[in-house]
Structure formats: C-alpha cells, structure tokens
Amino acid sequence: MATPPERGAGPSTAPIAGASGATIYSVAELAGVSIATVSRVLQGAGTVSSKTTEKVLAAVDELNYVPLGAARSLAVRQHEAHGLVLPELSGPYYSELLMGFESRAADLGQSVTLMLTDGKADIARAVRQLATRVDGIAVFGSAAMPPAVARALHGQKPVVMITGEPQDGIESVGAENAHSAEELTEHVLAHGRMRLVFVGDPDGAPDIHERHEGFVAAHRARGLQPAEPVRVPFREGEGEAVAERLLAGEIDADAVVCANDELALSIMSRLQDAGRDVPGEFAIVGWDDVMASRYVRPGMTTVRQPVRELGILAADRLHQRVQGGEPLAERQVLPTQVIIRGSCGCASSRSTPSPTERRTR
Amino acid sequence: MATPPERGAGPSTAPIAGASGATIYSVAELAGVSIATVSRVLQGAGTVSSKTTEKVLAAVDELNYVPLGAARSLAVRQHEAHGLVLPELSGPYYSELLMGFESRAADLGQSVTLMLTDGKADIARAVRQLATRVDGIAVFGSAAMPPAVARALHGQKPVVMITGEPQDGIESVGAENAHSAEELTEHVLAHGRMRLVFVGDPDGAPDIHERHEGFVAAHRARGLQPAEPVRVPFREGEGEAVAERLLAGEIDADAVVCANDELALSIMSRLQDAGRDVPGEFAIVGWDDVMASRYVRPGMTTVRQPVRELGILAADRLHQRVQGGEPLAERQVLPTQVIIRGSCGCASSRSTPSPTERRTR
DNA sequence: CTGTTAGCGCATTCAA
DNA sequence: TTGAATGCGCTAACAG
Numbered sequence: 001m002a003t004p005p006e007r008g009a010g011p012s013t014a015p016i017a018g019a020s021g022a023t024i025y026s027v028a029e030l031a032g033v034s035i036a037t038v039s040r041v042l043q044g045a046g047t048v049s050s051k052t053t054e055k056v057l058a059a060v061d062e063l064n065y066v067p068l069g070a071a072r073s074l075a076v077r078q079h080e081a082h083g084l085v086l087p088e089l090s091g092p093y094y095s096e097l098l099m100g101f102e103s104r105a106a107d108l109g110q111s112v113t114l115m116l117t118d119g120k121a122d123i124a125r126a127v128r129q130l131a132t133r134v135d136g137i138a139v140f141g142s143a144a145m146p147p148a149v150a151r152a153l154h155g156q157k158p159v160v161m162i163t164g165e166p167q168d169g170i171e172s173v174g175a176e177n178a179h180s181a182e183e184l185t186e187h188v189l190a191h192g193r194m195r196l197v198f199v200g201d202p203d204g205a206p207d208i209h210e211r212h213e214g215f216v217a218a219h220r221a222r223g224l225q226p227a228e229p230v231r232v233p234f235r236e237g238e239g240e241a242v243a244e245r246l247l248a249g250e251i252d253a254d255a256v257v258c259a260n261d262e263l264a265l266s267i268m269s270r271l272q273d274a275g276r277d278v279p280g281e282f283a284i285v286g287w288d289d290v291m292a293s294r295y296v297r298p299g300m301t302t303v304r305q306p307v308r309e310l311g312i313l314a315a316d317r318l319h320q321r322v323q324g325g326e327p328l329a330e331r332q333v334l335p336t337q338v339i340i341r342g343s344c345g346c347a348s349s350r351s352t353p354s355p356t357e358r359r360t361r
Numbered sequence: 362m363a364t365p366p367e368r369g370a371g372p373s374t375a376p377i378a379g380a381s382g383a384t385i386y387s388v389a390e391l392a393g394v395s396i397a398t399v400s401r402v403l404q405g406a407g408t409v410s411s412k413t414t415e416k417v418l419a420a421v422d423e424l425n426y427v428p429l430g431a432a433r434s435l436a437v438r439q440h441e442a443h444g445l446v447l448p449e450l451s452g453p454y455y456s457e458l459l460m461g462f463e464s465r466a467a468d469l470g471q472s473v474t475l476m477l478t479d480g481k482a483d484i485a486r487a488v489r490q491l492a493t494r495v496d497g498i499a500v501f502g503s504a505a506m507p508p509a510v511a512r513a514l515h516g517q518k519p520v521v522m523i524t525g526e527p528q529d530g531i532e533s534v535g536a537e538n539a540h541s542a543e544e545l546t547e548h549v550l551a552h553g554r555m556r557l558v559f560v561g562d563p564d565g566a567p568d569i570h571e572r573h574e575g576f577v578a579a580h581r582a583r584g585l586q587p588a589e590p591v592r593v594p595f596r597e598g599e600g601e602a603v604a605e606r607l608l609a610g611e612i613d614a615d616a617v618v619c620a621n622d623e624l625a626l627s628i629m630s631r632l633q634d635a636g637r638d639v640p641g642e643f644a645i646v647g648w649d650d651v652m653a654s655r656y657v658r659p660g661m662t663t664v665r666q667p668v669r670e671l672g673i674l675a676a677d678r679l680h681q682r683v684q685g686g687e688p689l690a691e692r693q694v695l696p697t698q699v700i701i702r703g704s705c706g707c708a709s710s711r712s713t714p715s716p717t718e719r720r721t722r
Numbered sequence: 723c724t725g726t727t728a729g730c731g732c733a734t735t736c737a738a
Numbered sequence: 739t740t741g742a743a744t745g746c747g748c749t750a751a752c753a754g
Binding site for chain 2: 064066067068069070071072073074079081088089090092094095096098099102103106111112113114115116119120126128129130131132133155156157262265266269290291292294295296297
C-alpha cells in the first residue's frame with residue numbers, strides 16, 4: 001500500500017506554513033495507488049493507465065496538492081532555477097535585461113531567483129546564499145560586483161558574467177561598446193566640434209570603460225588629444241552639477257559625450273533652462289536610447305543596445321553550462337546601433353518616429 | 362563517526378551539475394566531526410567549541426562546500442523564498458515595486474523568485490510551478506492575472522494581491538487612486554476645461570479602474586457628465602493613435618486625462634509635432650511621474666505613487682502571512698501625491714525641479 | 723560540547 | 739502497468 005513508512009506522530013509533523021499539507025503520500029493513499037504512480041502521472045513519465053491517471057488527478061485536485069519543490073530538487077539533484085545578480089533596477093537597462101533573462105529561463109523550465117546588490121551590506125554573503133538555491137548564476141559585472149565574488153562562486157556553480165571580460169574560466173556576454181562609442185564620437189567630431197568631454201566613470205563598470213576607450217580611439221584616429229573624463233556616478237543629480245560646471249566655464253567644451261542617457265538628458269535640460277542652445281552651443285549625446293530620449297527636443301542622439309537579447313543570451317549560456325557545457329573562452333558580443341537625432345547637431349527631423357538608424361558592426 | 366549511512370556506489374551518485382560535490386558528510390569527515398556539528402557551526406546554532414568551529418570552517422573552505430538549499434528546505438519545511446508575479450517590467454513602475462520587494466525580502470532572509478506573466482502561454486501553469494518553490498506569493502492584480510489564478514493559489518500558499526480589492530481571504534495592498542484621480546481631474550476642471558477625456562482601459566487593471574472612478578467622481582461633483590473613456594492598452598504606439606484622433610476632431614476634447622505617463626507623453630509629443638499648443642489647446646495629465654515627465658516641455662502634471670514602499674509593504678505582509686499571521690481584511694492603502702507642472706495649464710516654472718535622486722545606469 | 727538517529731517529500735531503480 | 743524500497747543532503751530532537 002501507499003502509506004508513508006512508519007510516519008511518527010511526533011510534534012514536528014506540522015505541514016509547511018500555509019501549505020495545504022497534502023503530500024505525495026496522501027494523494028497516493030486517497031487514489032489507492034503507490035506514490036510511484038502518483039509521481040509518474042505528475043511527471044508524465046512512464047506509462048500509466050488512463051483509469052489510474054484519472055484517479056490520481058482527482059485525488060490531487062481534491063487534496064489541493066502542491067508538490068514540494070525542495071523535495072523534488074533533492075531527489076533530482078537539480079534546483080531547476082537560475083540565479084541572476086544585478087546592481088539594481090532603475091532605468092530601462094536592467095529591467096530589459098531581466099525580462100529577457102526571465103523569458104528565456106522560463107522557456108527552459110527554470111525559475112529565476114533575483115538578487116539586487118545595491119543596498120546590501122554583505123554582497124558576498126548574499127551571493128553565497130543564492131548559490132545555495134540555484135544551479136547557476138548570471139552576474140552583472142560592475143564595480144558593485146567585485147570580480148572576487150564571481151571568482152569565488154566559480155568552481156561551485158556555473159557562472160556567466162554579463163558585461164566584462166571573461167576571466168579564470170568565467171565566460172562573459174555583453175553588448176558592443178568600443179566601436180559604437182568610437183563611431184558616435186567620430187560623428188560628433190565630424191560636426192566640427194573640437195572640445196569634447198566624456199561624462200561618466202570609466203571605472204564604474206566594464207562597459208563604461210569600453211565606451212570611454214572608443215571615445216579616446218576616435219580622437220586618436222584624428223590625431224587629437226582627448227580631454228580627461230568628467231568622472232561622475234550615475235545619478236540624475238550629477239547631470240545638473242556637470243551642467244553648472246559647463247555653464248560656469250569650469251569645464252571647457254562644445255560637446256559632451258555621456259555614458260548614458262540619463263546624464264545626457266539632465267545636462268541638456270539644465271543647459272536649456274539656462275537659455276543655452278543645444279546643439280548650437282553644446283552638442284550632447286548619450287547611450288541607451290531611453291524613452292525620454294525620443295520625446296525631448298532636440299531628440300537625443302544615442303546608442304541602442306539589444307539589452308533584452310543580452311538577457312536571453314545570458315540565460316541560454318547559463319543553461320548550457322548547467323547542462324554540463326564547457327565555458328566559452330571568447331566573449332559573446334551583441335551588436336549595437338547608433339541612433340542619430342538632433343542633439344548632436346544634425347538637422348532634427350520629427351523626433352518621435354523612425355529615427356535615423358544605422359547599424360554598427 | 363561521520364560517514365554517510367551505507368551510501369551506495371551506484372550509478373546515480375554524481376553530484377549536481379557544476380557543483381563541487383561536497384556535502385555535509387564530506388565536510389564532517391574531513392573535519393573529523395559529526396554532520397550535526399557541521400550543521401551547528403554553519404547555522405550558528407547550539408554551542409560549538411571554537412577549536413572545533415575552526416576545523417569545520419577549514420574543511421568547508423577546503424572542500425569549497427556549498428550547502429544544498431533544497432535539502433535544508435526539506436528539513437526545515439520552509440523554502441525561505443517569496444514568489445512575486447508581475448506582468449512585465451517596462452517602465453519604472455514594476456521595477457520600482459520589485460526593488461522594494463526584493464530589498465525587504467532580503468532583509469527578512471528570503472530570496473525572491475520572480476515570474477513575469479507577459480508572453481507566457483500558460484500563466485496558471487507557471488504560477489502553480491512557482492507555488493512549488495516558495496512559501497508565499499505576491500501577485501500583481503491585472504487583467505493578465507485572472508483572479509481565478511490567485512484564488513486557486515489561495516488555500517495552498519499565502520497570497521498577497523498588489524493592487525486590486527481583497528477577496529475571498531486574499532488580502533491586498535495598493536496605492537491610493539480614486540481620491541488623487543478626483544483631485545487631479547478637479548484641478549483640470551478648475552482650469553476651465555470642459556471637455557475632458559479619460560485615456561486608458563479601466564478594465565485593464567484594478568488601479569486604472571479606480572482612477573477612472575475618480576475621474577467620474579470629479580465630474581459628478583460639478584454636476585458634469587463625464588465622456589466615455591477612450592479605451593486603449595498601455596503601449597506607446599497607442600498614444601500616437603489617440604493623438605491622431607484628437608487632431609482629426611474625432612475625439613472632441615480640450616483636456617486629456619491619461620491612465621499613465623507613457624500615454625500622456627506620447628500624446629503630447631504627437632500633438633506638439635503637429636503644431637498644436639499644449640496646454641493651450643489641449644491640457645494633458647498623466648500618472649506615475651516617470652523620468653521623462655520632468656524633462657519634457659511643458660512639464661507633465663501627474664501623480665506620484667510610493668511604488669517602492671508598496672513593494673516593501675507587499676513583502677512585509679507576505680512574510681507575516683508565511684509566519685502564520687492572519688490575512689488582513691482591509692486593504693492596505695498607501696498615499697499618493699499630485700504633482701502639478703505645466704501640461705495641465707498651470708504656469709510652468711523651471712521644469713527640472715530637483716529630481717528625486719535616483720540611481721540610473 | 724558533541725554524536726546518533728530519524729525523518730523531510732519526492733524520483734527512481736528494480737521486481738513483479 | 740504497478741508497487742516496494744532506497745536515497746537525495748540537511749536539520750533537529752535526543753542522548754551522552
């Protein structure tokens with residue numbers, strides 16, 4: 001029969017809080033079959049007569065049975081879950097990434113456990129904790145995510161780094177940065193601007209670093225000497241501060257290449273409020289193509305990345321690794337797209353629809 | 362001694378893919394103690410001599426031991442994880458909610474498993490699957506999340522509904538909508554506008570429904586008859602379409618009250634491109650106070666909700682429930698704030714008034 | 723302070 | 739097509 005082996009009536013037999021308390025045993029008992037049969041019909045594995053199947057399903061329904069994932073995980077030795085570690089979620093970037101990741105993970109039958117590092121006192125601890133409940137982890141490489149943590153994880157669980165260079169067997173995926181940054185910078189240079197500044201912290205994240213490298217490369221290609229970057233963190237407020245320095249002549253520039261759109265937008269806004277002409281006096285370009293960049297006048301010239309696809313790629317690679325696949329030595333790079341609108345000095349057409357789009361790489 | 366009880370050398374003794382393979386047994390063996398002791402030092406429970414603790418920690422380190430969460434979950438009968446079901450993540454709303462939720466959940470020692478319904482073929486299935494791996498679930502109430510699903514869940518796991526009315530013992534948390542919508546509408550009415558339209562689908566989500574009710578209430582208070590709502594989904598493209606109908610005189614209005622900022626923004630943009638004056642010819646107001654609403658000219662008049670706090674509240678309530686607390690019969694409502702800028706017809710001051718300091722990428 | 727032992731609920735051989 | 743038996747790795751009494 002299908003009775004749980006000598007189940008103690010001891011004090012600790014309470015069901016999980018809030019759970020209906022039904023187990024595979026109670027289902028089996030009610031259906032008058034063995035737990036093996038219940039498992040079979042629920043997994044769709046093996047062959048079970050339709051009559052038996054019905055009985056089991058009826059019992060499941062009546063008892064409101066919800067299998068205990070932990071028990072299954074223990075038995076199959078797989079969590080069937082992917083971990084994703086991101087700094088935070090403001091702005092469209094990480095959200096888009098997460099949507100792509102979740103979507104693909106779900107397709108692969110994996111649930112996703114999310115962890116945000118910002119505001120966490122002990123990131124390493126949190127990550128170790130996460131490692132406890134997932135089969136593999138995708139981490140976004142940033143200043144907030146010390147390589148040491150990722151490396152410590154490696155060797156315990158498959159790790160895929162999003163953005164950043166592959167290292168020590170940790171593979172990496174990312175969007176192209178250097179070339180498009182060079183192309184974008186060259187575009188501004190071609191407008192006749194001579195005093196460009198890069199706003200953003202190249203050491204804040206690997207991708208910003210690469211964008212700055214592209215900025216420098218474009219200058220070099222013309223035999224120009226790039227100015228020192230204006231290192232500011234990604235805060236909207238920072239943009240205002242930079243604008244003030246621009247207005248005060250403290251920063252001498254006729255064009256500002258920003259590490260992202262938020263920065264570019266807030267700088268442009270402050271400049272315009274002060275009565276300055278954009279792009280007349282200052283050309284401004286950003287990165288990410290956030291929604292506001294389409295609605296602002298002039299439209300913000302920027303770079304669009306296939307962020308969602310990046311999330312999908314990360315989930316795919318991670319799954320491969322969990323399935324036993326070898327880590328890819330080469331970084332997987334997705335192409336980006338320079339979006340020309342008016343803020344760079346180009347004649348701005350209608351700003352909302354069909355922006356001029358050019359492919360990069 | 363600390364040897365696993367007659368561990369079969371059978372074929373299925375392979376470790377979880379990618380895992381180091383160390384278990385509490387191997388750690389105990391290497392440290393020369395029992396598994397109970399290993400468990401004690403790892404849980405910080407009981408008392409273990411510092412010497413023994415050291416030995417254990419050394420063994421853990423040497424073996425690169427990562428506990429199997431599933432095994433712990435099975436033993437403690439708690440997943441120590443909260444589930445969160447959201448439609449999607451575009452726009453700042455859900456992201457902010459998620460950040461609040463994750464943050465509080467982490468503080469409570471719970472990991473969060475995220476599920477997005479958009480694009481899922483079988484939502485009910487996905488939710489059941491999720492229920493398998495968490496102690497409780499917070500779901501966002503929307504059209505995409507049929508009440509039936511939430512109800513089915515209820516009785517199996519604690520459920521907290523975010524937005525939407527409490528029902529059948531499912532408690533609910535949300536931000537205030539009706540009153541602020543009424544206040545906002547009255548504000549527009551006070552500008553002398555007489556032909557207001559509500560843009561958005563009141564049946565799309567409970568909170569939109571409430572906003573529409575506020576819209577109607579404001580009219581009633583003045584003895585006015587509200588026009589039928591222009592039912593459109595939340596897509597940027599829809600805004601353009603609405604604008605075209607406005608331009609064609611197909612929709613007769615001098616003010617448009619939108620269900621959210623994206624809609625309001627795209628309508629305003631299209632109208633301006635067509636040479637129309639906002640707020641001169643059309644007053645426009647939105648909801649959510651997204652970033653773009655601060656940068657656009659005129660600034661968008663809108664309503665700000667404490668979204669992050671809502672996420673925190675949801676996590677808190679869910680945790681209470683998981684701990685055995687009773688569901689609250691009354692809906693928990695967080696206050697919102699009407700933000701007056703220029704798009705409603707008010708004299709627009711500087712439009713970039715000290716943006717809330719938010720991190721962005 | 724430490725070790726022994728008995729499950730937690732499920733998947734999965736192996737027989738029947 | 740089905741059932742019995744076993745073990746997944748860990749926690750938590752209970753002894754000592």
